[in-house]
Amino acid sequence: MTLTKKDVRKFLSEYKIVALLIVIVIIWAFFGYLTYDSELGGSQFLTPRNFSNLLRQMAITGMLASAMVFVIVAGEIDLSVGSLLGLLGGIAAVMDVTYSLPLWQTITVVIAMGLFFGLMVGWLTAYLGIPSFIVTLGGQLAFRGMVLGLTGGITIAPVHPELKFIGQGYLPELAGNAGGVLLFLVLVFLAFRTRSNRQKHNLSVPTMPAEVGRLLFAGLIILGFVLTLNDYQGVPVPVLVLLIILAVFTVIGNKTTFGRHIYAVGSNMEATRLSGVNVAYVKMMVFALMGLMCAFAGLTTTARLAAGTPSAGFGNELDAIASCFIGGTSMRGGVGSVSGALVGAVIMASLDNGMSMMGIDTFWQQIVKGIILVAAVYMDIVSSGNQRG
Incomplete structure (x- = not known):
């Protein structure tokens, strides 16, 4: 049996997540x-401790990528998120270290500032018509200058x-076990609610064995996830925050009118505008969500480093964008x-983590990540059938 381009295109189009999970398994294997050490009795990569570190590293990129999806789906781009993360993390450090303000005040101000800057970028793009590439490129420079001025170019710690x-x-x-059980129950509820709604409208649904099998597979992944992390020190707080963000943003994208408007704007902006949707407002709010996620990522970065550094967030915008493209x-x-x-963020973090453990030079890591980004965009072209020639 010959595998044709049409077969590859169909598989990539219908089973992208499955294909990405297979890629993760291959990378981890x-x-x-390569990191197996007979003296230590096993692989140094496949340990609960390293798995926990990998997920904590991925959490910050995942927070940015979760909102970057909506930005790209809406037909825009945001190059300023790494610098904005650094600025908001610096604000958190100054408020906490220099002024010793209560944690709730620090979090409130950082979130408010993230929303403000996100709305400003969105307003310049959506209402003044300045291309988002230019606005966010300018923001990248401006935010990096602000954090240098705020911190005086030095680390603010501890x-x-x-x-x-x-x-x-x-x-x-x-708490980790309870969270895993709750997550599985939510997945079961959403799956059967979606199934019921589709049946009401006479839409096709998977067979019951297929539905149950999919849920059992998800349950096994959740079980392995929780047990592995509990084998070290437990579920890291940044990972818990990321899972909550995943749940909220998935609901926004799949179950709300605003989410449907985001996809409609990206698919055909003019038709969406003619149908009565306020396209400018949708785009501005997408950037507001991006600013909000920069606030969460900035707080997490400062907390993880136990300090605010002028270089925090450098290059994170590229990791977030690459994670989106890799993820389909x-x-x-x-x-x-x-x-x-x-899932794309997990792939990026796995590559960073694995190559660092092997002592591979940073320049090689950048080369590999660049190649993977180009390959991911090519897979998008292949799966959509828009190849030239």
């Missing part, structure tokens, strides 16, 4: 084999233990999912 817990804390084992978000807009972007 590859680094697991932050208080309460703030540090956000980036370095772990859930107790019982189309560069043409209108197509993408938060879950796919987070």
Whole structure:
């Protein structure tokens, strides 16, 4: 049986997440084999401790990627998120270290500033008509200059233990188990609710064995996830925050009118405008969500480092964008999912983690990530059938 381009295109189009999960398994097996140490009795990559570190590293990129999906789906781009993350993290450090303000005040101000800057970028793009590439490129420079001025070019440290817990804390084992059970029950509820709604409208639904099998597979992944993390110190707090963001953003994208408007704007902006949707407002709010996620990522970065540094967030915008493309978000807009972007973030973090453990030079890591980004965009072209020639 010959595998045709049509077959490949169909598989990539219908089973992108499955294909990405297979890629993750291959990457983990590859680094697991290369980091095997007979004296230590196993692979240094495939350990609960390294798995926990990998997920904590991925959490910050995942927070940015979860909102970047909506930005790209709406047909825009945001190059300023790394610098804005650094600025907001610097504000958190100054408020906590220099002024010793309560944690709730620090969090409130940082979130408010993130929303403000996001709305400003969105307003310049959506209402003044300045291309988002230019606005966010200018923002990248401006925000980086602001953080240098705010910190005086020096590291602000150490932050208080309460703030540090956000980036370095772990859930107790019982809380992690309860969270895993709750997550599985939510997945079951949403799956059967969606199934019921589709049946009411005479739409096709998977067979019951297929539905149950899919849920059992998801349950096994959740079980392995929780047990592995509990085997070290528990579920890291940044990972818990990321899972909550995943749930909220997935609901926004799939179950709300605003989410449908985002996809409609990216698919056909003019038709969406003619149908009565306020396109400018949708685009501005997408950037507001991006600013909000920069606030969460900035707080987490400062908490994880226990300090505010002028270089925080450098290059994070590229990791977030690459995670979206790797996860199946189309560069043409209108197509993408938060879950796919987070799987893409896991792939990026796995590559960073594995190559660092092997002592591979940073320049090689950048080369590999660049090649993978180009390959991911090519896969998008192949799956959509828009190849030239």
